[in-house]
Amino acid sequence: MYKYILQDRTKKFHIAVIQLCQILPKNAAAYEIAKQLIRSAGSVGANYRAACRAKSKSDFIYKIKVVLEEADESLYWLEILKETRIVPPEIIKSLIREAYELVLIFNASDKTAKDNLLKTKSQNP
Known part of the structure; x- marks a missing residue:
């Protein structure tokens, strides 16, 4: 169920971008900047x-x-828009927060998946 929530969240992120x-x-x-940002945000979703259809844990x-x-790249471009004042901070604040949260979520997923793979390998030498 959680994967469907994240799929929806990443799609909404792309639409907002x-x-x-x-x-x-x-x-x-x-x-x-828009070209790069739209591509990276779309790649997240x-x-x-x-990834949800991966064939193996390694995949x-x-x-x-x-x-x-891609989430981190999206965050980068959003920060550039803010810091160059192309977009007022109050307009872009929520998108930057969402990109940052997605980076944290997918970083944690990566770490958990790697840890689980190592556990599996150590249990089945």
């Missing part, structure tokens, strides 16, 4: 769905690492 990018100023810097770990990297 798209909506944010639609209101960005029409200049070269905002355009390039798409790759998490792929899951690999795919969760990709999700974690």
